[in-house]
Amino acid sequence: MNDFIKWLESDGNILFSNVDICLIDKSVGYGLFTKENVRLNEVLIKIPEKYIITADFVSNIKEYADILNRFVFDSSELLALFFAFERVYFDYFCKQLGSLNDETAYFVQWTLEMPNGFEHFLNCRKELMNEKRNESDFWWKSYIGILPRNFSTPLFIYYLKENGNAKIKEIASQLPIETKEKLLGQLDELIIFEEKFLKLLLNSFEGDTFQIAKELSQDSIVFWREICCWAWHIVNTRSIFTENSSLHSVNKQKSCDKNQKIFSKKKKKTDEENFGGSLALVPLVDMLNHSPDASV
Numbered sequence: 402m403n404d405f406i407k408w409l410e411s412d413g414n415i416l417f418s419n420v421d422i423c424l425i426d427k428s429v430g431y432g433l434f435t436k437e438n439v440r441l442n443e444v445l446i447k448i449p450e451k452y453i454i455t456a457d458f459v460s461n462i463k464e465y466a467d468i469l470n471r472f473v474f475d476s477s478e479l480l481a482l483f484f485a486f487e488r489v490y491f492d493y494f495c496k497q498l499g500s501l502n503d504e505t506a507y508f509v510q511w512t513l514e515m516p517n518g519f520e521h522f523l524n525c526r527k528e529l530m531n532e533k534r535n536e537s538d539f540w541w542k543s544y545i546g547i548l549p550r551n552f553s554t555p556l557f558i559y560y561l562k563e564n565g566n567a568k569i570k571e572i573a574s575q576l577p578i579e580t581k582e583k584l585l586g587q588l589d590e591l592i593i594f595e596e597k598f599l600k601l602l603l604n605s606f607e608g609d610t611f612q613i614a615k616e617l618s619q620d621s622i623v624f625w626r627e628i629c630c631w632a633w634h635i636v637n638t639r640s641i642f643t644e645n646s647s648l649h650s651v652n653k654q655k656s657c658d659k660n661q662k663i664f665s666k667k668k669k670k671t672d673e674e675n676f677g678g679s680l681a682l683v684p685l686v687d688m689l690n691h692s693p694d695a696s697v
Contacts, residue, residue, distance in 0.1 A: 402547060405543045405544065405547045406422070407543070408543035409685070412452070416444065416445075417446050417685055419435060419436050419437065419439070420433045420435055420445065420685075421435075429549060429553075430547070430688070431688050432688050433446075433685065433688045446686060448685060452540075452684050453681050453682075455476075455682075459480060463529055464522055464525045465482070468601065472601050477590075477636055477680055478594050478597060480636045480640065481629075481633045482598065484545065485629055485632035486519070486522060487542075488628065488631070488632070489519070489628060490523070490526070491545060492509060493509050493511045494511070496508060513618070513620060514617065514621055516602040516617060516625070517602070518600075518604045519602055521604060544684045548635055548639075555568075555572050555584065556588060556630070557630060561623070561627060566588065566592075569584065570585065570588075572584070573585050590637075594629065595633075603617075635682070636680070639682055640682050640687070641680075641682075641686060642679045642680065643681045
C-alpha cells in the first residue's frame with residue numbers, strides 16, 4: 402500500500418486528502434472512508450487523466466498493438482488481457498522487494514513451461530525495452546499490486562472447479578429472472594474470453610481450445626485459467642463508464658487466401674461506445690463503496 406500511496410502522490414495533481422484507504426477484506430480489497438462529513442457538491446477525489454486505464458490506452462502500448470494485429474478482442478476483453486499479462490509480468494519477470502525491514506531485491510522463479518503467445522509478448526517487451534519508453538508505459542505497476550486476488554462471486558468460486566459451470570447454472574436457476582439472466586450472461590462472457598485468451602497464449606487462430614490446451618501441462622492450464630478468471634473479474638467488478646470515448650475495436654477481415662489472416666482497426670459503432678467502448682478502470686474511484694447503507 403505504501404508504494405501505491407507514493408505512486409498517487411508522485412503526480413502532485415491528484416486529490417484524495419479527505420479520505421482514508423483501508424483494507425475491507427481479501428475478497429473486496431481496499432475501500433475509501435471519508436475522514437469527515439462530505440458537503441453537497443464537495444470534490445472528494447480528483448484523478449488526472451493519465452491514471453485512467455482504458456482499452457484505447459492499452460491498444461496504444463506497442464506490445465498490445467502487436468497482439469491486436471493478430472487477434473480480436475473487444476474493449477472489456479482487451480482490458481482483462483492487459484491485467485492478466487501485466488500481473489504475470491510484474492509478479493514473475495520484474496524485481497520484487499522484500500519486507501520493509503529487508504528490501505532485498507529478488508525474482509520469483511518461473512517454474513511452468515512458457516506458452517508461445519506469452520513468450521512472444523515477453524520478447525516484444527524485451528525488444529522495446531531497448532527503445533526509449535514513455536514513463537506511462539509502466540505507470541500502473543503499483544496499482545496492480547494492491548488489487549484483490551480473490552472474489553466472492555459465484556463465477557470466481559465455482560468456475561474453475563470440476564463441474565463448476567453446472568453449479569453456476571444451478572445457482573442461477575434459484576435467482577430472480579433478471580439476476581439469473583445476468584449471471585448466465587456473465588458466464589457466457591467469461592467462457593468466450595477464456596477461449597480467446599488460451600488461443601492467444603498458444604498463438605493459435607483456429608482449433609478447439611481444450612484440444613490446443615493439451616500442449617500445456619495441467620499445472621500450466623490451471624495457472625493461466627486462474628489468471629484469466631481473475632483478470633475478467635477485475636474489469637467486471639471495478640470498471641466504470643466514461644464519456645467522450647474514442648476507443649477502437651479490432652475487426653478480422655476475410656482474405657482471398659484461406660491461410661492468410663488480415664486484421665484492421667475500425668471505430669466502434671455509437672451504441673457499442675456506450676458500453677464496452679467506454680469502460681475505464683480508475684485507481685481510487687474503483688474503491689468507492691456504492692452502498693447507501695454502508696457504515697463504519
